[in-house]
Amino acid sequence: MFILFGFKTAVKELFRRQTVCPNCGQNASQRIDERASKFTVFFIPVFTTSRRYSRTCAYCGITSELSRSEKNALV
Numbered sequence: 001m002f003i004l005f006g007f008k009t010a011v012k013e014l015f016r017r018q019t020v021c022p023n024c025g026q027n028a029s030q031r032i033d034e035r036a037s038k039f040t041v042f043f044i045p046v047f048t049t050s051r052r053y054s055r056t057c058a059y060c061g062i063t064s065e066l067s068r069s070e071k072n073a074l075v
Contacts (some may be wrong), residue, residue: 005041006029007049017074021057028059032071
């Protein structure tokens with residue numbers, strides 16, 4: 001008998017917000033993404049092991065990490 005297990009990473013766009021980019025200083029659309037790593041058994045996600053948030057500027061294309069509190073402030 002054997003058991004297949006592993007990790008899967010899923011990226012989901014949460015929302016877009018018109019704010020000033022911290023890198024280029026332009027007032028542009030910022031895409032907020034959530035990257036969740038999930039533990040899987042037989043390719044079925046069992047539980048989430050970590051969540052990370054990122055911001056991508058539509059003007060300059062730079063991606064930067066966000067904390068959960070920074071993400072909640074942008075909502």
